[in-house]
Amino acid sequence: MTHDHDALLSLFDHEMRERARPDGPGVRVERTADVVRQVGAASDWNGVVWSAPDLDAVRADAAIAAQVERFTELGLAEFEWKLYAHDRPADLGQRLRAAGFVAEEPETLLVAPVADLPTTVELPEGVRLRTVTDAADVELMARAHERAFGSDWSRLRHQVLARLTEAPDSFVGVLAMVGDEPVSSARMELYPGTGFAGLWGGGTVEPWRGKGIYRALVAFRAAIATERGYTYLQVDATEQSRPILQRLGFTALSTTTPYVYRRTA
Template identity: 85%
Template structure:
């Protein structure tokens, strides 16, 4: 099945954004005016996932102000407006910046039909993959992530533990192990009813990069997605992983630039 870029993007916008499902226990998705947003506790991901495609300047400014007021009133230390390059109006990014948002690094939205992806896992000698099953494994994921990316995993630790303990059917965590040491970790979030599963993470510690672990993590998760009946995999890819994923069969649909609002205290 060879769906074109526009068809896939339309499907993604409808299933994963306009009709978004909560991404974990204890959070809710709300349609309010011209936006769809997720609202949870301070440790959850909070933010706008969709805005109306016919949004004009006046309605955009009103929607931005309303979300700032809403999340600020909740007392969270930050929330995100997940902006995509094809969102309207064309100057929505500038309007967010004017309202006090900060732009993060852009990522490429990639989607692939699961049926077209390789599920062959080819690992370097001494490396094995296994799924995450308990809180100790989550700590190993955190260790691999922090060594690979050099960034704090505390917020993600909370979210991953919640998924694993309260909604395990919507989450798959994977560890690449050398002996007792994690050298890479990745996760897959399943969105029942959408046909989509999302690939996240995939950072490998420096000494083990360039040896096929990332590709194997993709193939391993693609196999599980296929077994569970999901039709598409979606990735918000960095500049490092985007070329690899496109060689594996993913199609670049758009660019996403998270815009984060942090109320001044």
Template identity: 85%
Template structure:
């Protein structure tokens, strides 16, 4: 079977964006004529995941204004419009900025057929893997995330605890441990009814970078995805992880940029 870029991108758009499913308990996916959005509590991800390829200038501005009104009425302090490079109209990002959104650093969307990925887990000496199955594991995951990325892990705690409680079979969390210390964490979201699973996280604390831990966590999750019958792995990659993923067999499909709207005081 060919894994042509355009075919994969069309499949991704249809299965994970246009027909998106809630990414956790207590959230809902809403569909309007021009967008698909997710709404939940303040600690959930709130935002637009898909916009109609038929948007023109007038419809785009109307859709943007509608989302600002919608999420503001829900009392959300912030929400995201997840824009992909092929979304239309071509100046949609500029229109979002004019409406008060702020662009965050872009990421690269990569996809790989699971069957083509290495699944042998090779760890440096002294490092072991531990799956995340309870609140104690979630705390270790959040601690590794905070140390690796330098950002607050409160939202991650909330989302992973909720997922473990309500839908543990759709989530895989893994830690790389040195003794009792978490030095890296990663997770995989399984999207039932699609051929895709998504890789998220993968942050490693500074002293342990460059030793193959990131690659090992990818291989571990690829093996589980294969065992559970998923055909593709998807990653929104930073510039740091993109070259590693490409060496493992991931293909670049496009770029994605978060445009964030924050409610004014």
């Protein structure tokens, strides 16, 4: 286990990006000399997860054009190039925009050794946590997410249901409940053979924010990651969650920006 910033970033790039595994049933990873990409159905996440660290300007433009061609021939209306701040060439983002990609909000890549994180769950009165076990629970996750973030959860609903039914050992879903009402939801994706598990979600509905539910969800999942032998937890954090996670022991390694290509015809 390492705490060194550069060594940890290098490990993440190698294990989670260059050696990426399919993130769910029915998807596959394709590798070329200069990129690693994931492809699946329209309801899956499709995109580029890694590009060669020695990518130069000429090869970058060729790689971008090749990805547009590949995803177009697959009949997909959109795909994402997941760009990290340390990726090369330094102007790769500009080259993606010139090719028709649109940059969305950047997030901070945070990583923490599981052993350094709190695992004691402390909840406000009236709130309880429970794991997601069936399709009805997934609907509760969707309700909490849509209320917390104001965004549609239909694509994630498909992905979570597929994980829960076809690869349950690679997924942990958790709900924060007040009575029969979900007030927060989160999930953890497990990547066997990497030492990493990823934290996702964690949105809390407005009346229950600032009461420690988000921290409790992190501790709950950290305890499970510990039990299952994972070494690191990884988060792509928004600016709302980043300060909380850093106070809990996460370290910022880089930033990541989704560059999305959408076909217009």
